Amino acid sequence: MGESPKPKDIIRVIKLAKKNGVSAIITQEEFSDRFAKIIANELNIDVVKLSPLEGDISKSLIQISK
Numbered sequence: 001m002g003e004s005p006k007p008k009d010i011i012r013v014i015k016l017a018k019k020n021g022v023s024a025i026i027t028q029e030e031f032s033d034r035f036a037k038i039i040a041n042e043l044n045i046d047v048v049k050l051s052p053l054e055g056d057i058s059k060s061l062i063q064i065s066k
Contacts, residue, residue: 005035014042024048026061 005013017039025040027033029051040047050061 010035010039014039017043026050028052 022043022045024046025036026048027036027050029049033047033049036047
């Protein structure tokens with residue numbers, strides 16, 4: 001199991017996402033999206049959950065991009 005990000009790491013990700021115009025965060029359904037939701041809330045963007053176990057992942061990514 002991975003380590004939770006430290007607050008300074010979350011702040012760094014938020015700054016980078018703002019700088020690069022990130023418009024959504026994609027997470028895997030099989031894992032917690034707790035920190036993705038914190039970041040998305042700060043950026044006022046959506047968190048999209050995908051599962052690589054469900055068929056055609058590239059088709060899902062294309063749908064999300066629309």
